[in-house]
Structures are given as structure tokens and as C-alpha cells.
Amino acid sequence: MTLSSHSKLPLWMAIILTLVMVVVVRELAVVICSWAGIEKAANIVGLVAMFLILMTWRLIRGLPHWLTQASNTLLVDSGFAFLPVSAGAGILLFELGDELWGVMITMIISTLIPLWGLGILANRWLNSSDTLDTSSKSTERQE
Template identity: 35%
Template sequence: MNGIKTIDWQAWIANISLIILFREAALWIMTQLHFPELGNLTGLLALLLVLSIWRKFRPISLRLIDSNNKIMRESAFAFLPVCAGSLITLVHMGKEIPLFLVVLVVSTLIPLWVYAKMAKRWL
């Protein structure tokens, strides 16, 4: 099997299980606090915090990192329908487009950029 890439199913299942576990636990906690819309963000930050603490004492498995990279690359296609819907909305907005773009940059791109910098530095 030289040259043939195989899927590391144990790493994929572990990675997806971690993501689901943290997301669902955070969603449940935030629902109890009457802020269910913050569940995804709280789960993401909790996972980042746990992985950062874990990295202080032990290295993160290369298998887990590799499967995470593949998941991130493949999940980008899930956003294509959202992009098409956004484009249709932009066409109908007219003069409100500049304000919409400012809100989009402030609420989406800046937090993602900060998260990427934090992940790159601490993980």
C-alpha cells in the first residue's frame, strides 16, 4: 500500500467526538443560562482553552491535528449555499450595502482573524 493514503478513522472519530461533545455541553450550559445562541462560541472557546492547557503538559497528537486539518478543508464546501444566499441578499440591498459590509467585517472577519492568531500562537 505504498503511496496510497488511508483514512485514520480513529483520529477522525475522536476529533469529531471532541467537537460534538464540547459544542453540545456548551449549548446545554448556555441554554440553562438563557443564552442558547452563545453555545457554539462558548464550545469553541472551551475547546481552545482545554487544548491550550493540554498542550502545556503533553503534546497534542499529530493524528488529531492531521484529521482536524482535513475536516477544516473539507467543511469549507458546506458554506457555498450560504454564500449564494448572501449574494442574492446583497443584490437586493441597494444603498444599504456599505453598512452591511461594515457590520459583516466587524462581526465576522475580525473575530475569525483573532481566533486564528490565538490558535496559531497557543496550539
């Protein structure tokens, strides 16, 4: 079975493949960071490695539909995983006293600016890929 960018995989298999990919990259990062003596950096090394792998894959072959579909499903459904952590952090925030507003403003600014920037980049990226898709389809129709 080949996994081209147009292959139709069932959602459950796409989710399993996506999770296996994430676990393998993260565990390889743990092994590499253990060998390098920087065990605490394993998560960020895995994150950067996964980013580089996906960017390279996207630029060379294009991301497959099954990966996009599984990632979207996992991101939407995994929001509930952070709910207990958020509730605990919210409770602890109110124990800060006078420092509450400074911490809240810092959290809001440090969240909104990266999200704003990511939104702009995603919009440009999606619009440029739509333009490329449209121009390639119109070129194919003319031939």
C-alpha cells in the same frame, strides 16, 4: 491503546475522534447553558470551552499528531459546507441597494483584520514551537 502525541491512528479514526470531541463539548455546553437559562449562548460557550481545552492540552502535553491531521482534513473539506450559505448571502447583498458598499466594506474590514491578526499570531506560535523543537533536538544530540 494510549493516545500519545506520537501515536499513529488511521485518518478515519482520527476524524471520528475529533468529531466526537467537538460534539461532546458542544452538547455539554448546551446542557450547561440550559441549566443557566442562557440557551442561545451554547455555541459560543462551547467554542470558548473547546479553545480552552485545546490550549491547556497543548501547553501541558502537546497536541497529538492525529488531532492536528484530522482537524486539517476537516477544515479543508468542510469549506464546501458553507458554499450554499455564502451564495444565499451574496444574492441577498445585492438587494441592499445604496447600503451595499457600506455592508461590503464592513464585512471586508471585519474579516481581514482578525485574519491578519490570527496570521501573525499563528506565525509567531509556529516559529516559536519550531525553535523549541530545534533547540530540544540539538540538546538531545549533544547528550
